[in-house]
Amino acid sequence: MLLRRWTLATGTPHALATLTxxxxxxxxxxxxxxxxxxxxSKPFALEPLRDRSFVRVHGTDSVSFLQGLMTxxxxxxxxxxxxxxxxxxxxxxxxxxxxxxxxxxxxxPATDFLLECDREVAPRLEKHLKLYRLRKKVTVLAxxxxxxxxxxxxxxxxxxxxxxxxxxxxxxxxxxxxVNLYKDPRLPxxxxxxxxxxxxxxxxxxxxxxxxxxxxxxxxxxxPFRYSLGVGEGETNLPDGKCFPLECNCxxxxxxxxxxxxxxxxxxxxxxxxxxxxxxxxMPVQFTDGLQALEGIPPEVLREAEIKNExxxxxxxxxxxxxxxxxxxLRVEKVLTGTTLALTVPGIPxxxxxxxxxxxxxxxxxxxxx
Numbered sequence: 001m002l003l004r005r006w007t008l009a010t011g012t013p014h015a016l017a018t019l020t021x022x023x024x025x026x027x028x029x030x031x032x033x034x035x036x037x038x039x040x041s042k043p044f045a046l047e048p049l050r051d052r053s054f055v056r057v058h059g060t061d062s063v064s065f066l067q068g069l070m071t072x073x074x075x076x077x078x079x080x081x082x083x084x085x086x087x088x089x090x091x092x093x094x095x096x097x098x099x100x101x102x103x104x105x106x107x108x109p110a111t112d113f114l115l116e117c118d119r120e121v122a123p124r125l126e127k128h129l130k131l132y133r134l135r136k137k138v139t140v141l142a143x144x145x146x147x148x149x150x151x152x153x154x155x156x157x158x159x160x161x162x163x164x165x166x167x168x169x170x171x172x173x174x175x176x177x178x179v180n181l182y183k184d185p186r187l188p189x190x191x192x193x194x195x196x197x198x199x200x201x202x203x204x205x206x207x208x209x210x211x212x213x214x215x216x217x218x219x220x221x222x223x224p225f226r227y228s229l230g231v232g233e234g235e236t237n238l239p240d241g242k243c244f245p246l247e248c249n250c251x252x253x254x255x256x257x258x259x260x261x262x263x264x265x266x267x268x269x270x271x272x273x274x275x276x277x278x279x280x281x282x283m284p285v286q287f288t289d290g291l292q293a294l295e296g297i298p299p300e301v302l303r304e305a306e307i308k309n310e311x312x313x314x315x316x317x318x319x320x321x322x323x324x325x326x327x328x329x330l331r332v333e334k335v336l337t338g339t340t341l342a343l344t345v346p347g348i349p350x351x352x353x354x355x356x357x358x359x360x361x362x363x364x365x366x367x368x369x370x
Contacts, residue, residue, distance in 0.1 A: 043153075045152055055113075055114075065138045071086045071090075072267075074132055082102070083100050083254075084250075085255050086095070086098070089264070097233065099186075101195065114195070132264075146196060151194055151212045181211060232247060248281075267321035278366070283356050285355070288355075307330065317329050
């Protein structure tokens with residue numbers, strides 16, 4: 001269910017505003033990607049990410065500190081406000097992924113950052129970072145000031161990108177930092193992240209709706225939308241110690257640099273990249289039958305359920321399911337031939353048919369080094 005946002009152009013705004021309890025605010029201008037046909041702008045869907053939280057890293061050595069612990073290059077902050085990265089274990093397997101933002105109140109040059117990750121992962125990430133702090137002038141702590149929200153366009157056209165025109169920051173005065181918008185650094189189709197100070201206050205919601213014209217989702221929509229695009233995120237899709245960064249499309253999502261210096265887990269990641277062959281990748285899975293059977297299965301059982309091809313050979317494992325959409329770690333060459341796939345779940349005698357596809361944002365040559 002959606003709570004719709006109306007303006008004076010609807011013809012009956014005042015009655016609707018009274019019913020919804022929202023203040024009438026002007027919409028920002030929208031623009032569509034120039035590669036897409038012109039059409040009516042659709043509103044953004046706005047959704048709180050209650051299962052995500054922040055770890056704050058600040059101090060004079062914060063840039064060099066993070067540079068040695070994650071896959072991406074902190075020098076990107078010289079010309080951007082956010083980036084995507086993964087933290088790895090010493091054996092090269094994924095510890096966790098994170099969206100990293102310049103702190104809204106941080107002056108240039110940036111030495112204050114917010115790391116967004118799964119709420120259940122945040123204490124482990126904080127402990128992981130403190131383990132390597134040593135004598136560096138860095139402070140690592142949990143950050144509860146901001147609540148992450150997402151603004152995206154739930155359009156059936158998966159390649160359509162709608163952007164907000166103009167400056168997406170909220171100003172320089174302290175009383176104007178209730179809402180801070182950041183473009184998602186992974187994929188334009190994922191829209192924006194909004195860092196909201198105290199989203200229980202009406203003033204914060206008014207400010208969000210002023211900056212981003214759209215609707216507030218009362219039911220989860222972002223995760224099924226993200227699954228349909230084939231973008232993994234968090235502990236469910238990227239379980240700690242069970243996958244590698246390139247298998248999780250970290251290279252396709254602008255989350256790894258092959259030109260920076262050493263970092264934890266770098267050796268295996270670089271060697272895999274330079275061989276030019278990644279046999280398994282995280283891919284979207286669509287279910288059309290057997291949905292009722294899937295709804296009643298605990299997530300921990302589904303997470304490692306096997307996916308087989310029509311010959312009965314195992315081609316991958318499920319890494320997340322919601323509302324008919326799934327994420328799976330699949331053998332790319334085995335599943336992009338048009339073969340029929342089937343999910344085998346412990347406790348269910350019948351297999352559940354499914355299908356996959358190559359995400360539109362993947363390069364044409366999957367194993368070609370960029």
